[in-house]
Amino acid sequence: MKKLMILVLAVFVIACSDNRKKEFSLIDHIPEDTELFFTSQDIKSFIPEIENNDFIKSSEFPLKDRISYQFNFFKYLNLNHATGISFSNLSSKTFTYTISTRKDSALVQLDSVQNKAMETIKEGNTSFQKLELNNTMFFLLEKANIAVISNSRQKILDIARNEKLLKDSSFERAYNASDPNKASVFIRHGAIDKISDFFGKFHFPGFESFAEWTVLDLELTNSEIKANGLSLTNNSEKFLQAFSGINPRNIESVRVCPEDFLSMYALSYSSFKKLHSNLQKIEKDSSRNNYPGVLDETREIAYIRLKEGNATILNAVEIEAAKEELAGMGNPLETYRGSPIVELSDSPDFQQTFSSLMNMEKNKFYTIIDHFIIFSNETDVLKKILTDFQNSDTISGRSYFNQLMASLSSESSMIFISRLPEFINFTKEGDESHKMKFQENSLAALQIINEGDFAHIHGVFSNSRNTSTTSKGAEQIASFKLDNPVVTDPVFFKNHRTDQMDIAVQDDNNRLYLISNKGNIFWKEQLDSQITSPIYQVDLFRNGNQQLAFSTGYNMEVLDRDGNKVKGFPIKFNSSLTQPLSVFDYDKNRNYRFVLTQNDRIYMVGPKGKAIRGFDFDGTRTGIIKAPKHIRLGTRDYILIAEESGKLNILSRQGNIRVPVTENIEFSENEWYGHNGKFVSTAPKNVLIEISQQGQVSKENLQLAENNRIVANDDHLVYLNENQLSIDGKKLELDFGLYTDPQIFEITNKTLIALTDTQTQKVYVFDENAKLLDGFPVYGNSRVDIANADLDSRLELVVKGEDDEILLYKL
Known part of the structure; x- marks a missing residue:
């Protein structure tokens, strides 16, 4: 009984060994000079994935074209089993391919082929076929349980005779490591010039000898x-x-x-x-x-x-x-x-x-x-x-x-x-x-x-x-150099001829520049001194033509877009102007009021440079410490004038006291703004001040630092308290730095809040929800201006860069 069991086991082992030899294996039929080997368990499903892949479809290069040309007979193959494709001589014009798969009587489908020819070739003990399908020729070997297709007669003979086959331990390790459920590609380093050349373009010379x-x-x-x-x-x-x-x-x-x-x-x-x-x-x-x-x-x-x-x-x-x-x-x-x-x-x-x-x-x-x-x-x-x-x-x-x-x-x-x-x-x-x-x-x-x-x-x-x-967010689109360092914040100025925005800025030689948004300098105008006010854009003649209005040390200037002085200007003073020019346009009808300050005196002139009748404010008892400010709350206009004594004058258009404020105010460096139907500003420390239209003063302790900065409009209140930015109550912690005053921009139904850290030269722009816009911070070294400066739908931002540089960003 024991001998019988041994005999049965021996027969079983021999039978299993024979089965393994007969079992189809792709790795046993790979030519030794293979440079690239591709394998797939289901190539019929993988080919449509290749055909539908945008990356492959979008590329047109010689190897792809040669593979497509030599493999145009693939549509006549019925590859139902695991398939391997070997490529050799890829650097030659006509490379060599060898396809191996399990033998199948339905492998080659000839019924739909109009131009076809088949010839049986016998060399020694090897018999194989030569096929021509629509002007494409290849050889087919069917032996035991394998089928081999190649455009090389010699490769067919070598495989039939088990000669010149790939025997490489590194390849075998790679083959065993591959996922049999996925399509895989095997690359022999040092054999494929095209791939080595591609990595050479990356300046990597070691691809050829990197691995085997x-x-x-x-x-x-x-x-x-x-x-x-x-x-x-x-x-x-x-x-x-x-x-x-x-x-x-x-x-x-x-x-x-x-x-x-x-x-x-x-x-x-x-x-x-x-x-x-x-x-x-x-x-x-x-x-x-x-x-x-x-x-x-x-x-x-x-x-x-x-x-x-x-x-x-x-x-x-x-x-x-x-x-x-x-x-x-x-x-x-x-x-x-x-x-x-x-x-x-x-x-x-x-x-x-x-x-x-x-x-x-x-x-x-x-x-x-x-x-x-x-x-x-x-x-x-x-x-x-x-x-x-x-x-x-x-x-x-x-x-x-x-x-x-x-x-x-x-x-x-x-x-x-x-x-x-x-x-x-x-x-x-x-x-x-x-x-x-x-x-x-x-x-x-x-x-x-x-x-x-x-x-x-x-x-x-x-x-x-x-x-x-995908939006890139903010990106620098231009950089312009001036002859000398920049001393004013660059601002956009409407070009009524192109319906785009130019840029106005002054250098430290007191020259005012007008520059296109492409960097072309239209003109430079020598001024008597540095500009002390914002550069206002006005339309004095109500015809759409724009002018620049501003004050210098002793003058108020109005220049047209060609740099010429507008008739009636400049208005010159013998002693210096002590506050920047203010420009009022009460009804947004371009009936401008230019407001100039000397110590405790206010001068108001009209579009022709003449004094305005009907403004009867006699001046203040103490020095005026801020430029007069026009605020509209609802349908009412107010003019605010702050005195050194702490008195805040809130006037009507005619210069009469419109809102009596009996309490003296401890003024900070911040301006006054209209917000939620009230006048708002801050004290130097801790306090947000609100004044009603009846003159009632209320204070809220926000624990503000001495250098707090505030800006507001009808709908939004923004303040910077050291490194804490508050936008309508939503607070952000910024890095510690030296920040410009926050700015609010209302453009095309968007509210943007901007400020610049001049210590690290970083510009930040937030939306009204206190979210930093994509691409920010960007480099900059001054307050900014934001507008739609060209003909596309994206906004532009202009800011000082280096000392003599103007930067333009697209948001």
């Missing part, structure tokens, strides 16, 4: 391709080993990468010394012991390509230690927006250190942002990076970028990111065969995360239709 095989499991949607897999090697000389013993990290250089970048390639490392040691072992080059000392203070290096030029970025662990390493290598060339740009006399040689992993040129200049050191051969590149960082116009702040990165791991050893189609079009170098039709914000990213002798690979290629309409 990479496998990527694919997921396709209409707008994306996601790829996840592994790179593997058994070879200690492959550059995958460069990251052995080094932990991946978050890639932080995206924080300073401009939003309109072309490509970015970054390496991260927990220890540069360990990375350098690994590179020396791989390269077997002990002569490279020396490297720039600043690298010891870093955790990341990135290479960014922009339209304006290229930049190398170091992410420092301790920026002060990094600065010490760079000390003495150059001298400051200029300061741009508060950051020194240093011209290098002894440029660190990063290229020699990273020659296996990155191609970089020697740099002439560098600057520092936060803990990032940015090098470039062009100062304009450094200025752009500084500008975009200060304007929050970096790729890290864009929702479509963050959506892409959410598909990747938070930490990387290496990462490649490109903006499509700009990167492809910029690097095609005139090759019109590379035509890309991607959406505006299409991106591609490939991430490598090292883990021992293999690396995790994650890729996302996105051509989402939704991303092209």
Whole structure:
């Protein structure tokens, strides 16, 4: 009985062994010179996914066209089983393909083919068929339980004879690691020139020798391709080993990468010394012991390509230690927006250190942002990076970028990111065969995360239709330079000829400029002194033609849009004007009242520069400490005049006391405003003051600091108390800084609140719900003006930048 059991077990084992040999396996029929291998359990379902994918449809390149041409017979194949496709000689005009699948009597469907020919060929013990379907020729081998199709006769013979097949332990590991339920692609490093060339455009020379095989499991949607897999090697000389013993990290250089970048390639490392040691072992080059000392203070290096030029970025662990390493290598060339740009006399040689992993040129200049050191051969590149960082116009702040990165791991050893189609079009170098039709914000990213002798690979290629309409928020659209430093806040001025907005501003030589929103200077007018009031836009002749009205030290001026003095002006005084010009337009009918102040005297003149009759205010008993203010509450007009003594005069249009205020007021630097049917302002400390139209004074202790700032209109009350901003009771904590007075803008049914921190040169714009607008803060160094300055629907913001610079932003 025991012998019988042994015999039965032996027969069972032999039978199972025979079954395994007969079982169909794709890995047993792959040519040894395969460069690219694709496999799918259900290729009939996967092909429509390819055909419907926007990313693939939008790209037109030679390899895609050649594959489409050579595979036009696919529609005649009935691939019901797992299928593998091997590609060889991809760099040649006619590559070699080999398709293997399980033998099926219904594999080739010939009924619908009009032009067809079939021939049986026999070589030795091998019999196979040659088929021509609509001018496409291929060979078909059916042997045991496999079917093989190839455009190479020799490949058919090799597989039939089990010769010249792929036997590679790294490939087998990759194959076993792939997900059998997904379509997968296998890439042999060093064999595909086109792929190596693509990574060369990222300035990564090591793709060819990075690993032996990479496998990527694919997921396709209409707008994306996601790829996840592994790179593997058994070879200690492959550059995958460069990251052995080094932990991946978050890639932080995206924080300073401009939003309109072309490509970015970054390496991260927990220890540069360990990375350098690994590179020396791989390269077997002990002569490279020396490297720039600043690298010891870093955790990341990135290479960014922009339209304006290229930049190398170091992410420092301790920026002060990094600065010490760079000390003495150059001298400051200029300061741009508060950051020194240093011209290098002894440029660190990063290229020699990273020659296996990155191609970089020697740099002439560098600057520092936060803990990032940015090098470039062009100062304009450094200025752009500084500008975009200060304007929050970096790729890290864009929702479509963050959506892409959410598909990747938070930490990387290496990462490649490109903006499509700009990167492809910029690097095609005139090759019109590379035509890309991607959406505006299409991106591609490939991430490598090292883990021992293999690396995790994650890729996302996105051509989402939704991303092209994503609002960028605020973005700088222009920068204009004056001859001298700016001394007034730039303001918009209506151009009645173009129905757009120009910009008016004065420099420290007392020249007033009128500049178009494209930066063209219309004129410069020399004034007697600095402008002391807002620049008012008026239409004195009620014909739509606009003029500029303002006061200087001794004069009141009105200029037309060509810079000419309007008849009747200037109005000149022998002694100085002690308060800025005020302009009243009671009924919004352009019947202007120009109000001028000298100490305790008020002068009111009309559109022709003549004194207005009927305004009989005799003046004040003490000095006037604020420019007279016109406030309309309901249907009533009030003129407010504050005296040094604490008396607040609230007058009618004729200059008579309209609201008697018996209580003396402790005035702050804030103006008076009309809000909720009352007059409002603040005391120097703690108190919000409200005065009714009957003269009743009420005070609310808001615990305001001495430097509080307030602005209001009929519907909104905004105040800044140190670093706390309150918008209609909704409070925000800002960074501590030196802020301009808040401003309220009511434009096209929008309420916007703006203020600038002149200490950090940041402009903030909030909506009425106290939400910061997208893209803010941006760089700026003065109060702002906001208007629809051109012919599109988006608003524009103008602000002072550098001392002699005017900046224009689109909201």
